[in-house]
Amino acid sequence: MKKEIWFGLIIMALVVVSAFLLLPPFAEMKNGHLGLLMLALVVVAIMLGFPTAFTLMGMGMIFAWIAYRSQNPSLAVDQTLDLMVQRTFSVMSNDVLISIPLFVFMGYLIERANLIEKLFKSMHLATARVPGSLAVATIITCAIFATATGIVGAVVTLMGLLALPAMLRAGYSVQLSAGAITAGGCLGILIPPSVMLIVYGATAGVSVVKLYAGAFFPGIMLASLYILYVVIIAKLKPHLAPPMSAEDRIVPLPAVTQEISNTFSDKVLPGLLGALKGKRNAATPTAEILKQLGIALLPLIAVSLLSGVIFFKITQPLPSEVAEGVVAMGGAIEDTPQEAESSNLSGLQEPQAMGDLKSPPGSSDAPQALGGAVEAAPVVAAVAPTTASAEETKPAEVANEGEREPAPTGFWIAMGVVAFAMFVFYAYFSFARLEIFKMLLGSFFPLAIMILAVLGTIVFGLATPTEAAAIGSMGGLLLAAAYRRLNFQVMKESVFLTAKTSAMVCWLFVGSSIFSAAFALLGGQELINTWVLSLNMTPVQFMILAQVVIFLLGWPLEWTEIIVIFMPIFIPLLPHFGIDPLFFGLLVALNLQTAFLSPPVAMAAFYLKGVSPPQVSLNQIFAGMMPFMAIQVFAIVLLYMFPAIGLWLPEVLYK
Amino acid sequence: MQNILLTIDKISTWVGQLFAWLIFSLTLMITWEVFSRYVLNNPHPWAFDVMSMMYGTLFMMAGAYTLSKNGHVRGDVLYGFFPPRLQAGLDLLLYLVFFIPGVVAMAWAGYHYAGDSWAIREYSNITADGPPVYPFKTVIPIAGGLLLLQGLVEIVRCVLCLQTGQWPSRIEDVEEVDVEKLKEMVNVKDSDIAKLDQYVVAGQDVQK
Numbered sequence: 001m002k003k004e005i006w007f008g009l010i011i012m013a014l015v016v017v018s019a020f021l022l023l024p025p026f027a028e029m030k031n032g033h034l035g036l037l038m039l040a041l042v043v044v045a046i047m048l049g050f051p052t053a054f055t056l057m058g059m060g061m062i063f064a065w066i067a068y069r070s071q072n073p074s075l076a077v078d079q080t081l082d083l084m085v086q087r088t089f090s091v092m093s094n095d096v097l098i099s100i101p102l103f104v105f106m107g108y109l110i111e112r113a114n115l116i117e118k119l120f121k122s123m124h125l126a127t128a129r130v131p132g133s134l135a136v137a138t139i140i141t142c143a144i145f146a147t148a149t150g151i152v153g154a155v156v157t158l159m160g161l162l163a164l165p166a167m168l169r170a171g172y173s174v175q176l177s178a179g180a181i182t183a184g185g186c187l188g189i190l191i192p193p194s195v196m197l198i199v200y201g202a203t204a205g206v207s208v209v210k211l212y213a214g215a216f217f218p219g220i221m222l223a224s225l226y227i228l229y230v231v232i233i234a235k236l237k238p239h240l241a242p243p244m245s246a247e248d249r250i251v252p253l254p255a256v257t258q259e260i261s262n263t264f265s266d267k268v269l270p271g272l273l274g275a276l277k278g279k280r281n282a283a284t285p286t287a288e289i290l291k292q293l294g295i296a297l298l299p300l301i302a303v304s305l306l307s308g309v310i311f312f313k314i315t316q317p318l319p320s321e322v323a324e325g326v327v328a329m330g331g332a333i334e335d336t337p338q339e340a341e342s343s344n345l346s347g348l349q350e351p352q353a354m355g356d357l358k359s360p361p362g363s364s365d366a367p368q369a370l371g372g373a374v375e376a377a378p379v380v381a382a383v384a385p386t387t388a389s390a391e392e393t394k395p396a397e398v399a400n401e402g403e404r405e406p407a408p409t410g411f412w413i414a415m416g417v418v419a420f421a422m423f424v425f426y427a428y429f430s431f432a433r434l435e436i437f438k439m440l441l442g443s444f445f446p447l448a449i450m451i452l453a454v455l456g457t458i459v460f461g462l463a464t465p466t467e468a469a470a471i472g473s474m475g476g477l478l479l480a481a482a483y484r485r486l487n488f489q490v491m492k493e494s495v496f497l498t499a500k501t502s503a504m505v506c507w508l509f510v511g512s513s514i515f516s517a518a519f520a521l522l523g524g525q526e527l528i529n530t531w532v533l534s535l536n537m538t539p540v541q542f543m544i545l546a547q548v549v550i551f552l553l554g555w556p557l558e559w560t561e562i563i564v565i566f567m568p569i570f571i572p573l574l575p576h577f578g579i580d581p582l583f584f585g586l587l588v589a590l591n592l593q594t595a596f597l598s599p600p601v602a603m604a605a606f607y608l609k610g611v612s613p614p615q616v617s618l619n620q621i622f623a624g625m626m627p628f629m630a631i632q633v634f635a636i637v638l639l640y641m642f643p644a645i646g647l648w649l650p651e652v653l654y655k
Numbered sequence: 656m657q658n659i660l661l662t663i664d665k666i667s668t669w670v671g672q673l674f675a676w677l678i679f680s681l682t683l684m685i686t687w688e689v690f691s692r693y694v695l696n697n698p699h700p701w702a703f704d705v706m707s708m709m710y711g712t713l714f715m716m717a718g719a720y721t722l723s724k725n726g727h728v729r730g731d732v733l734y735g736f737f738p739p740r741l742q743a744g745l746d747l748l749l750y751l752v753f754f755i756p757g758v759v760a761m762a763w764a765g766y767h768y769a770g771d772s773w774a775i776r777e778y779s780n781i782t783a784d785g786p787p788v789y790p791f792k793t794v795i796p797i798a799g800g801l802l803l804l805q806g807l808v809e810i811v812r813c814v815l816c817l818q819t820g821q822w823p824s825r826i827e828d829v830e831e832v833d834v835e836k837l838k839e840m841v842n843v844k845d846s847d848i849a850k851l852d853q854y855v856v857a858g859q860d861v862q863k
Contacts, residue, residue, distance in 0.1 A: 049734025058753025092711030
């Protein structure tokens, strides 16, 4: 215990002493050097553990006064006071930061809707055939839940309570289980809508909309890399992640469908249709069968609606840029049902279709899309009872064409692929899968639709982030109400927690904006600029240096502190090297993921330790996190090598 | 002594929680505004100003509340390892060096800033016919004053801790990660967790 304290204090003393040694003697110090001294002191002061917001505020005030005094001693006090109050007021009326409390509120409400248990169980069953299925389900659940809530601590704790016991019982190694939970839980700060991107946007002056569009695919990529890693490990070393036994995979069927699958067919469509017409179904009420049929046809209806919307978009007389974006998105979606037969990731991708479908009407700002959906509806209604595959929608759509532009051949080819995929999907759609689908419908789809609706309206420019965040909060309220978790107690807790979290982030912003003003006044920024430029680095070297510095800072500091204190120093350097601040932000966001997983201060590990059985040691958890940290570094390299992963979507949308 | 501290805690908490409800009205207001603009085609030019006022007031007034619950982010790499007396000593020093001057300056400057605004009856110029700004600017000195009061309480807490060697108690409040509540939410008991040890041990044997 004592040793650690001395170790820490000695490091701090070393920072201060080296700052004094490297800088010129006190008498010759210029203001710029004072700026650098201030930076060294603030790192030490933060390490001392005083609330960072006030450290920054106090230190900023003192150094701002010194800077003003060197110019005009008589006005120094007044100028300092003015600076402070103006900086404070600019944070209070900041139109970017305003989304923070709203997104935080949404997160707390969704967390309390208690969807996570259902979500994990349904993901687990849906991924049953994948190697390492439990860990894969854990990562997917974490990614979705963390994205919707953005609260790392709560997600890791909840998954530690739900997924860790399940994985340990199934014979998974402690390391792999712990790694999957901690790494997955941290995805929420990267995948939009995340608070971190808002804070970065506000600090660096980058549009939050672009950041959201840009961070979407890197986030998905990181989650996919985690899953890929788990699958490979499970294949290569089955003793670390044994496959599920056959009896675990059996999904209990309700009496009605059990009956039908025994008498008619275990496939949903023939079974239900047979039961509807046949005379042997005296025991089962027709309404019940129709209900099941309706649920079973939901994917078909969704796909038909979506293709209808896309059709109307691309055959529009005046093709617009937005339409191209939709087509591009549509292209990605249309491939998904193909995977439905392998039943592994279909759950992850299918809702994309539904989300995209619902977002335009939900925002009420897309009369065209709305019209398309409405017009497509009768087509679906006509098709649904005959239960034909999506192919039959074609003639109906052609009939509707009129003077519209002819659809490109690619569209019809894609439609053919989709129709075939739907056919295959229904051919394999058994009653057990119907049960899984129903479970997903109750847990996965509401969350996914909500996230995609919020994101979609922001990214497609239908609403500002603030508006989308407010509607997301409303959605959170409705979700909590729909799951019968909304009462005054839950409401009160969410409101109070929101106030505390927003105060924490925004007061930090008040402090840091005073601090960075003082830093700029002293000319510390110029000194750093000239120094970095004098090193004659290539952009690549600079980028690596910046990422290494941020990676190292992630060890003692939290992401909020790194962004608000150090980003203002890096951002002015970017134009010299021709680096896009948007791209830099995406790299930083990926990089800060490692801050949550780097021992010995990784928050995620301590949250997990708090709810894991006593025999699980912190070292085991740290060891489990290491491979995932390596994947994060790999993801940063990937993004750097192929910037299009992040920049493609913003470029397509905001040319 | 403890009673006075807790009373001031309660004031900060009460004010913070009162203004916390602004998040609810903010949600309702923006939702309504979006509906009104896109569906009823009736946007309100003052909505933007009112939104930012609600947000600004919300977080400023919650500052003292957050401080009273020890909720402002700290760099706790080392702090967590320090014994309470060292923690209290460092906190006391930094409260006097950074916190008090900073917050006093902010409240003082805010007082004049708001006073100027009242004197000219300032209206927002972001949109035409903007709402009055002077009540919003008044939030700065009030929030600063509350924060200062709460800061003095924390200083006394540091002194008490230096004397006794342990931190005086605080009033309980809702926490972001309340493990017991989360356990209850997903129906997991401590005994269930303890039972898992057998799998951990068994797993270790297999790997050896």
